[in-house]
Amino acid sequence: MPSTAEKRAAFRKLHDSGCFVIPNPWDLGSAIALQKMGFKALASTSAGFAWSIGKPDNHIALDELCAHLTALCGSVGVPVNADFENGFSDQPEGVAANVTRVTKTGIAGLSIEDSTGDKSKPIYEEALAVERIRAAREAIDAGRSGVLLVGRCEAFLWGMPDLKFTIDRLQAYAEAGADCLYAPGLKSKDDIAAAVKAVHPKPLNLLIGWPGLSVAEAAELGVRRISVGGALARVAWSGFLRAANEIAENGTFDGLGAGHPGGELNGMFAV
Template sequence: MSGPALALRALHLGRAAGDPLVLPGPWDAASAVAFEAAGFPALATPSAGIARSLGYEDGSTPADEMFAQVARIVRAVSVPVTADVEGGYGLAPKELVERVLETGAAGVNLEDSDGRGGLRDAHEHADLLAAVRAEAGDALFVNARVDVYLRDVPAPATAAVARSLRYAAAGADCVYPIAAPVADLPALRSGLGADLPLNFLARPDSPPFAELGRLGATRITFGPGLLLRTLDHVRALAEELRGA
């Protein structure tokens, strides 16, 4: 088993309810170094944040540029890094796994949006996850992003649980019903059982991390939120300099 993947997997297991794993999302090497220096044990790249930092719209970053930026982030730190590679860029599972491993990443996010504003068939996405798991073995921690809350699916919590359980059976280590509201966390945790790690997307108005953990979150990530907060500070600095 890969050392970084083993370390990342261990961070998700056996956590106390009020102690979720908090993974900041670096968009470049400098932000990654800052987060590591603050004491975080692992990092999770956000594809939307990297896109913004490279001058692309979310979802339009060329695969080569995404992998290159992930590799820069991994090289800059000593903690495990898990990489958001959106829907896999249309790569065959073997090539996708090879390219992720070439970056040095210890984990991967794969979403079940179809790139056209809808959702992939759950069976089809489970097959992709199973193929990625077969190619990667234990060398990657696989986080399956579940996009039902983004697609106006009826009874999204029920749909999220059904998809999540299917993805876990296919080999996902963790499930990520992105944009799930805080109010749905207990139902999600109940439906998933106690042992399947659950990733929650934190927002500026979210409750404290410990409360999110008690409600059912195993892992907290931020999407591009930390970059956006940083840009607010940059804009304020720019205004200050312009007025000087």
């Protein structure tokens, strides 16, 4: 098992060139499976983890997330990027304290988003949003952890599909110290290419949680890394709910025939 320092160094190197996929496991089994498929890095998913413990997204506690990330990092030999939501604090000093804490879980990267969780005012004012990224940067540097910082603009996900607004935010986060930029919700090739150009030479993370661009197509646009958010967890839940609903509603078990062979699963997780 590589050391935490080795994982962090490898993670940074992945961002130097090319395009890689950083899929999102929601528990230890899915993390181990993805590593065995050959993925070079993984990212946690706040939604997928929340559903796995019976909560809606954005309702997990910091203690729960840190325990989850510690377990994930300890179970795989590849770097793990943390979906750290809004830093679990509105204020920069709170973000800094929480970032200091989460870097001790063994993560190689973490993202800080600018969504408030308040539907009436979903995105932080720019000055505060930038200070939150700067606080995260200073906390990482003070700890000398080498954790990679991702600045996220959530505008497209909150009904604000304003490309200029999003690009302005990404550039501001880059200037505040973000190593990688991320605007979930970008879909059109033109928007993606514009965002890539705007943050260059820093890398852009693209969310693909629906059928769309291929890895090759995203790479041609200059995307450096691709994540899938809670999409893999949603696919898993879809199969579970379909089969369980059939049993509950019809008293039949046909859906169980689509299950993956247990012997293969045991083999995949064999020590």
